[in-house]
Amino acid sequence: MQLNYIKVKEFLTPIQKELLLEQALSTKDWIVHRSSKSGKISPLHFIKINYTLYGRQALIMMMKPNTTQDWHTDMKGRNAVLIYPLTSQENYAHCEFENSSINFPAIVNTQTKHRVVNNDNIRINLQVAFEEGMSEIVSLFKSEKPELKCM
Numbered sequence: 001m002q003l004n005y006i007k008v009k010e011f012l013t014p015i016q017k018e019l020l021l022e023q024a025l026s027t028k029d030w031i032v033h034r035s036s037k038s039g040k041i042s043p044l045h046f047i048k049i050n051y052t053l054y055g056r057q058a059l060i061m062m063m064k065p066n067t068t069q070d071w072h073t074d075m076k077g078r079n080a081v082l083i084y085p086l087t088s089q090e091n092y093a094h095c096e097f098e099n100s101s102i103n104f105p106a107i108v109n110t111q112t113k114h115r116v117v118n119n120d121n122i123r124i125n126l127q128v129a130f131e132e133g134m135s136e137i138v139s140l141f142k143s144e145k146p147e148l149k150c151m
Helices: 014-026 134-143
Strands: 005-007 031-034 041-053 056-063 068-072 080-085 095-097 106-109 114-117 123-130 148-150
Touching: 005 134, 014 041, 014 056, 014 123, 041 068, 041 123, 080 134, 106 134
Parallel strands: none
Antiparallel strands: 005 106, 031 041, 041 056, 041 148, 056 123, 068 114, 080 106, 080 123, 095 114
16 A cells, blocks of 8 residues: 555644744745646645755745635646645635545645545645655655755
């Protein structure tokens, strides 16, 4: 069975998390995501931020209330992604897999089917995509403490 995700320890300080959430909530110029496979507009919105993690560009992703990102796999080259919730865990809709779901910081295997059915709250997270597969990224997180760095 293919691994869907690996939970990671929270590594953002409360101040970092609050500043990222404030940046997201004050953003007016969200980029609307378009599926790389179908070309259709999705309910995902993102902004590039001036931070990196392990040298990779960090993004803030947002879903509006009562929207659904249906079952899908991501394009090749986005094989794993760190998803780090910024909105409160009580209001944060789960990322669902066929046999499980998560609403905590995790490295997600984007080559397995996953979806999000958002609730009536805005859903905001930090994301960092990786070309490498799950095993390489898990090893990276184990060997080097994650640190969000300003560009």
